[in-house]
Amino acid sequence: MGAGNKPLRLVFTDLDGSLLDHYSYRFDAALPQLQRLREQGIPLIPVSSKTRSEIEQLRTELDHREPFIAENGAAVFIPQGYFPAQPAATEARDGYWVRRACQGRQHWQALLAQLGDEFAGSFESFAQAGQAGVMRMTGLDEAAAARANEREYSEPLQWRGSESDKRRFIARLEALGARVLQGGRFLAVSGECDKGEALAWLRGSYARAHPGRTIRDLAIGDSGNDRAMLEVAQTALLVRSPVHDFPPLARSSGVIHSTACGPSGWAEGVAHWLETPPQQQQEFA
């Protein structure tokens, strides 16, 4: 490998519970390593269940200029002009090249409307609840509730019916082509997409923009919805959580487990990865 052919390193990171503290949403402990990534020109790519609007607010705080992945892999947002050419299968919108992996929110709302009579009174979606209802359901203040409700590819809902009706409801939605994710408090209705598929697609775009360069990527996460991306990256960093165990992974090599939680564990793992000589890291082929 010649000097002009250094590997291109990429960091894909979950936000809540990984870069951001589970309780306070702060990331102070990660600042020195964030600065190090910036100095070394290593792109940091947020990959989150959060909406574009929520991630954009964090990007402003971080002065972040790289691509990001929103709504659990449903969409990849690349600042226009970031790559020499617009990646195939993206649309130019609001200053981004946007690649989406599933149908838009209205599609999922229409499916829910189809089931509205059969399951009347058993659920309330964010769209039905409106701004005040989302504030009540989430406990967020007005601005944060508005950002959380600016979903483009999924519809969250609160289930109020029985467990047996819920199973029947989920089966009906799945038969209609939806995927239903059970979160802590809400069910999210969306399509077949995940963080791993989105990571692989964006990594492919970096590879095409940097022909001949080897890519060495790190995926960072703390919970079940990170598993797909933790499996597909060259190196996986599992960040310890104060509230649950590490998610199980099928892979055994190339995995870093942090000892500290949240952003402290994030910083610990990133430092370890940066300090591991490239020849000791597996190549992504």
Ligand SMILES: [Mg+2]
């Ligand atoms: Mg997380």
